[in-house]
Amino acid sequence: MNSSSYESFFKPQGIALIGASADPYKWGFRVLVNILAGGFTGLICPVNPKGGTLLGLEVYPSLKGLPREVDLAVITIPAQQVPEALRNCAEQGIRSVVVISSGFSETGPAGRTLEDELRHLSSQKGLQFIGPNTMGIFCAESRLHALMPPILPLFGGVSLVSQSGNVGVQMLAWGKERGVGFSKFVSSGNEGDLQLEDYIEYFADDPDTKVILAYLEGLENGRRFLDIARKATRKKPLILFKGGKTDVGSKAAHSHSGALAGRYGLYQAAFRQAGIIEAETSDSLLDYAAAFLHYPLPQGKKIAVLTRGGGWGVVAADACREWGLELPALPNPLIKKLNQYLPPYWSRGNPIDMAATLNPEAVPQCLEVLVQEEGIDGILALGVDFGKRTSQMVERLIEKDLLRGIDLGKKPDEQRDIHLIMKLMATHRKPMVMVSGISTATKTVSSPHGEAVLFPTPERAARAMAKLWQYSHFLQKEALHALQ
Amino acid sequence: MEESFKIIEKALNEGRSTLSEVESKKILARYGIPVARERLCHDLAGLQTASLEIGYPLVLKGVSPDLAHKTEKDLIRLDIRTEPEAAQAFNSIWDRLEGKEKAVLVQEMVQGKRELLAGMTRDPQFGPAVLFGLGGIFAELLEDVSFRIAPFDTRQAMEMMQETKAWKMLDGIRGMEPVDKELLVQILMALGRIGLEQERIKEIDINPLIISGTRPIAVDALFVLE
Numbered sequence: 179m180n181s182s183s184y185e186s187f188f189k190p191q192g193i194a195l196i197g198a199s200a201d202p203y204k205w206g207f208r209v210l211v212n213i214l215a216g217g218f219t220g221l222i223c224p225v226n227p228k229g230g231t232l233l234g235l236e237v238y239p240s241l242k243g244l245p246r247e248v249d250l251a252v253i254t255i256p257a258q259q260v261p262e263a264l265r266n267c268a269e270q271g272i273r274s275v276v277v278i279s280s281g282f283s284e285t286g287p288a289g290r291t292l293e294d295e296l297r298h299l300s301s302q303k304g305l306q307f308i309g310p311n312t313m314g315i316f317c318a319e320s321r322l323h324a325l326m327p328p329i330l331p332l333f334g335g336v337s338l339v340s341q342s343g344n345v346g347v348q349m350l351a352w353g354k355e356r357g358v359g360f361s362k363f364v365s366s367g368n369e370g371d372l373q374l375e376d377y378i379e380y381f382a383d384d385p386d387t388k389v390i391l392a393y394l395e396g397l398e399n400g401r402r403f404l405d406i407a408r409k410a411t412r413k414k415p416l417i418l419f420k421g422g423k424t425d426v427g428s429k430a431a432h433s434h435s436g437a438l439a440g441r442y443g444l445y446q447a448a449f450r451q452a453g454i455i456e457a458e459t460s461d462s463l464l465d466y467a468a469a470f471l472h473y474p475l476p477q478g479k480k481i482a483v484l485t486r487g488g489g490w491g492v493v494a495a496d497a498c499r500e501w502g503l504e505l506p507a508l509p510n511p512l513i514k515k516l517n518q519y520l521p522p523y524w525s526r527g528n529p530i531d532m533a534a535t536l537n538p539e540a541v542p543q544c545l546e547v548l549v550q551e552e553g554i555d556g557i558l559a560l561g562v563d564f565g566k567r568t569s570q571m572v573e574r575l576i577e578k579d580l581l582r583g584i585d586l587g588k589k590p591d592e593q594r595d596i597h598l599i600m601k602l603m604a605t606h607r608k609p610m611v612m613v614s615g616i617s618t619a620t621k622t623v624s625s626p627h628g629e630a631v632l633f634p635t636p637e638r639a640a641r642a643m644a645k646l647w648q649y650s651h652f653l654q655k656e657a658l659h660a661l662q
Numbered sequence: 663m664e665e666s667f668k669i670i671e672k673a674l675n676e677g678r679s680t681l682s683e684v685e686s687k688k689i690l691a692r693y694g695i696p697v698a699r700e701r702l703c704h705d706l707a708g709l710q711t712a713s714l715e716i717g718y719p720l721v722l723k724g725v726s727p728d729l730a731h732k733t734e735k736d737l738i739r740l741d742i743r744t745e746p747e748a749a750q751a752f753n754s755i756w757d758r759l760e761g762k763e764k765a766v767l768v769q770e771m772v773q774g775k776r777e778l779l780a781g782m783t784r785d786p787q788f789g790p791a792v793l794f795g796l797g798g799i800f801a802e803l804l805e806d807v808s809f810r811i812a813p814f815d816t817r818q819a820m821e822m823m824q825e826t827k828a829w830k831m832l833d834g835i836r837g838m839e840p841v842d843k844e845l846l847v848q849i850l851m852a853l854g855r856i857g858l859e860q861e862r863i864k865e866i867d868i869n870p871l872i873i874s875g876t877r878p879i880a881v882d883a884l885f886v887l888e
Binding site for chain 2: 404434
């Protein structure tokens with residue numbers, strides 16, 4: 179499967195919607211609405227034997243007479259009618275098909291037979307299809323929203339393939355909340371033709387995809403998946419969430435080896451070998467995507483934690499260590515530099531606890547010094563949006579008219595620390611992972627130097643940093659190995 | 663590879679689903695994996711010859727083609743140091759064995775406190791995968807193992823060992839010598855090769871792989887056939 183054969187899926191010139199309907203309770207209506215709402219840049223041709231017009235578009239009674247540009251068919255008609263539709267597509271020269279219709283192998287043996295017929299037909303006629311039983315596909319570059327659920331994802335650099343429609347769509351929805359944008363999304367459905375690894379292969383070579391995400395439940399061909407994944411991870415991060423961790427079948431094993439492998443499955447080994455980053459939980463999948471999109475990779479695992487108060491520093495340190503990162507002791511020259519900016523009773527340790535200093539310059543000064551320190555590969559900066567709480571307090575004081583005659587000085591810029599961190603990262607290319615003191619969800623904040631990703635807790639920041647290091651380490655080992 | 667193939671073919675033709683300990687170790691030896699010195703014997707005369715050849719201390723094991731895990735059937739006698747002990751052990755094992763093809767395996771007693779598990783399993787998804795970890799009778803309970811899917815390189819073999827807790831006992835600790843890790847790597851690579859080359863082998867257990875001095879030695883092995 180080469181990338182040119184996927185262009186018509188993600189960037190079609192024209193779409194035939196087979197099963198377009200005026201009935202708002204049919205998918206043939208909902209999908210059309212979503213395509214229109216999304217602002218698709220190409221031709222949209224609803225197809226329905228009744229003809230007429232629909233939502234301002236001419237409805238074609240059949241595929242004959244469709245404009246030549248139409249190169250993608252999206253099908254929502256009942257399963258039984260789909261084989262015929264595929265034949266018609268082939269006759270029309272439409273080689274790419276998205277079969278949204280359900281009622282195939284997911285329903286049992288009869289459905290499986292029908293699906294086999296689709297596969298047989300498509301291979302005979304030189305077609306490719308996504309699905310069946312897919313929730314659809316999305317592409318930012320072409321504004322294509324051939325999706326069942328109403329969702330307008332944020333545009334960005336993540337491409338996601340999901341073996342579950344609803345898990346995939348949830349990721350798109352969360353992405354909106356967290357500022358994680360998508361380039362492409364495909365719900366792979368029953369994978370009657372194209373398989374999960376086919377999409378990964380495409381995303382690996384796609385210049386618009388910066389990070390590949392996948393939700394996986396099962397594989398038809400594990401070795402093929404591994405080969406493709408290995409090639410992909412050399413180019414860009416591949417983050418994967420496996421559903422059904424404990425679904426490994428009860429293989430009758432006679433040996434310890436067989437029994438042990440059967441218990442855990444070999445997925446984790448496979449992922450590790452291929453350089454895949456595994457997301458342990460659903461929420462971490464997007465956390466990691468955000469981290470890989472917007473933070474540089476660390477060249478080592480030595481982390482400095484900068485905190486306003488001791489307690490959160492301890493929590494952060496625990497989390498770092500749990501995830502395999504190190505908090506090095508601070509060398510004397512570094513301590514001397516930091517002494518200038520911190521209260522005399524500061525601990526001189528790592529985490530660097532600013533001990534409730536009211537010096538507004540302490541944070542920027544410490545950050546500048548820490549990021550330039552050779553023995554430090556990355557920084558965890560806690561409470562970077564602390565300024566916002568001060569502002570809220572000041573606003574209340576003003577409301578209550580309590581500030582008569584008091585000059586609080588210049589109003590501090592709430593985003594100052596964030597902007598500074600973004601600038602320092604752009605210059606020094608070290609990850610300075612930020613933790614918010616306010617929000618309860620991962621979020622993205624715009625800054626002059628790019629998108630700033632803030633995690634809601636030190637634990638989530640630490641694990642994101644650990645994954646950045648895991649991938650960096652993998653790339654380092656690959657590079658070393660290539661030299662030998 | 664040819665000879666290994668023959669051993670497997672013979673077993674399959676006889677309708678067996680496993681190889682005997684002796685057959686299993688023959689294949690391991692063919693692939694360069696260090697195995698304990700051993701001889702099969704069927705009577706006291708054979709026992710004497712074997713004992714002289716291998717030297718005390720010895721281990722005696724009852725073997726029969728369909729046995730999988732021996733400790734459950736009381737067919738092993740360890741630390742045999744003299745001829746009379748050997749004879750007594752032989753007789754008591756012989757009496758407990760059934761079947762026409764029974765024999766007693768006389769084996770050098772490999773001394774070492776550290777026991778590892780190395781193996782191979784043929785996964786329907788991923789094909790042959792090699793495993794490494796803590797061995798001994800509690801191997802399955804302790805579950806300290808790591809896997810790699812074949813083929814893999816020496817770097818991956820080293821890394822998979824480092825993922826286990828057992829790795830820590832491979833250094834020179836508590837007066838024991840450091841283990842030859844390169845040799846362990848070669849053993850894991852060999853298991854991968856067996857998995858890729860011998861398609862009729864479904865599972866392999868080398869348990870225990872005893873560290874004697876610096877050397878890992880396969881003391882017992884089980885090959886399950888497809």
